[in-house]
Amino acid sequence: MKKKILKTTALLSTIAFAGVLVACSNASQNSDSGSKELTVYVEEQYKPFIEEAAKTFEKESGTKVSIKTGDQLTGLDNLSLDNQSGEVVDVMMAPYDRIGSLGNDGQLAEVSLDEGSKADDTTKKLVTAADGNIYGAPAVIETLVLYYNKDLLPEAPKTFEEVEKLAEDPAYNFEGEAGKNTAFLADWVNFYYAYGLLSGNGGYVFGKDGTDAKDIGLANDGSIKGLEYAKTWYEKWPKGMQDQKGAANLIESQFQDKKTAAVIDGPWKATAFKDAGLNYGVATIPSLPGGSNYEAFAGGKAWVIPVASKNIDGAQEFLNFLTSTDQQKAFYDKNHEVPANTEARKYAVDSKDELANAVVKQFDSAQPMPSISEMSTVWDPAATMLFEAVSGKKAPKAATDDAVKLIKDSIDQKFGE
Template identity: 50%
Template sequence: MLTNWKKSKLGLLAASSALLLAACGGGEETESEVVSSTDPGTEETASGDFAGQTLNVSVEDGYSAFVEEIIPAFEEEYGVTVEITERDMFENLEALPLDGPAMLGPDVMIAPYDRVGGLGQQGHLLDVTLPEDGRYDETDNLQVTANDTIYGSPFVIEALVMYYNKALLDTAPTTFAELEELTKDERFAFASEAGKSTAFLSNWIDFYNSYGLLAGYGGYVFGADGTDTTDVGLNSEGAIEAIEYGSKWFQEYWPQGMLDKTTSGNFIDDQFIGGTAAAIINGPWGAANYRDSGVDYGVAPVPTLPNGDPYAPFAGGKAWVISSYSEVGELAQEWLNFVTNEENQTLLFEEFTAEIPANNASRKVIADAGEDELAVAVIEQYNSAIPMPNIPEMAEVWTGAETMMFDAASGNKTAEESANDATELIKQNIEQKY
């Protein structure tokens, strides 16, 4: 955020976590009768007798202060004890298949959305009941659902947005036509390569970053809300058109270095920080670096695509989940309801991590206030974002689509050939492994 973004150490969870698969364990899937609960402060109280129970909550150190702040109210309401364990989120998830059956793991923890479905399907997470109080919308629900089963409570959200240099642009571009027009501005001419421009840059050589372009043109990963792995839509007519448009930027506007996946991200940051790029696409995790580097930047949703549709990046973030090995599953459900209520979600944003709450009431408060430009942009962009498939088969997409844009942009293949080859590879790998 422009004034209070504290997320730099948390990094990009959606993309990095998708490269890791949860270890397959032998734990049986258990069901828990969950009791309804209302937010603290209402006249009603939660049903059920939890007195004397202990709930173990495991979080990374970035969330410890927040959890410690809200624990007393939860303990008082339910007559229980809450213990905190600090551990890296991914270590937690990787250890769950072994620690859980040995009764060494936590009762509740946090997981990236793209890990929730796989862990749930493998039997490591309890089913979750989401409160029917309007705190979540359809996108939020899809983030934590796999095979029509809900395995977590949405906690925070994120999406790619556009950063622009206020010293170079008076207002944020709103269309890609405007971005193309900027490439004619000699201020952004790339000195090392004649005819090339750094006016606008985006790391589209990486599939995570280019997906917003493909989805905006009608491409998709899996059909049926990301669950039908027999329907891979990365070679649809719209996806091919998007690859053709992306290739245009690589071939006509961008320096050759933008085709290097290992260095393009750093190149983009360097150009933006150095004042030679007017606008770029990145996630909220990039804000701290730009702020610390002294860039006078603004943030806005990614401009409208040439086809008139919005950019549609992956919708990322994290959820609270319950270990299927927990002996206090009903109490854990109450914790999920409590930690994601409006009061606590707003507290998280305002006083602790400044991550964007999943709770829609909290989001509305932030958006209506309009004080945090980054938060407002992320919330608006999230409305057009697409939940990343949270099933194990998604791992084959990262592998299969890894060179899809490069193959077309470099001229090695046509856009259609590149899309067809990537799609076929994904389908073959899924058929062989699942």
């Protein structure tokens, strides 16, 4: 009886071991099969580039690349559900300001930055989360610049003192509001646009390079100084500039109607100005009173890998390929967006593209936007702070103190232990 039991046990062990071998073999085959396929999700505007890139990558790696198109932000908003369902794509794009929070929330896979990506310190910070892990491969850099009408200005102003003199010209007086002038306009009731004023004077959002949410610098002397300067402009500008929803449209229409000589805006506005037939130039934003730089947020986009990708190794290989100098040059040629790769960035500058040159120069003094999740609590209180300060509803110090208190309370409520 004992021998029968031993024989039966041995037989069952053999069968079980064989089953393990079959399972391992199947897993290996599935992994092997998965490693030869990738799905990439991009906005329609990037499809021509990604199609060409995919063809080259397929020849070099043997990996077939499928392409899906759709709205970038919608894709990111759906990422949690897609990761859970297992129907997620393998590679997609994300703005830098979404990467840290998505990484911290477990929606993105960690990536490594290939030496060939030629990423600089600023772009590395933009894809690094508070935990120190990297969740994206930098693709594009963006920051605010100065657009000016070449028919109205022979050259771009280099200091805000020059801009102030420009605003004394009655040719730019605003019809219907006595004493108001639109020679220069900027959407400084929008925190993204106004941040350079605050940071250029020593203000900041979070301490330790944007990673310490307990240290909020929006009520320090530098922030208050920036708000006080902004307020002097709102005393010159039409009432509509205080409208947080309508100010952007007012700025665009005034500039396109040649009633404004210079505006602060992003590289995404260039197409609209070109389509409007404007003879415009692009330059760095003038230096602030006192000589400091206008330190706008550094922004842009990176390639990311959803955490539930079925082919993370292949996706990483594709990221290395997309961020190489040759592919970053090709991306610039197709889309005219400034590459993150520093070698390809030089290629864009050498092409004599005025917009690319301005973005690259301005990016040198730009500050990486905090990538920690607590940044989500900043936008609304900061917008209220700006409106209350520039409209005169509150003194700048009171407006900043109230905003910081509200941000701290929101952080405690959402992220407190």
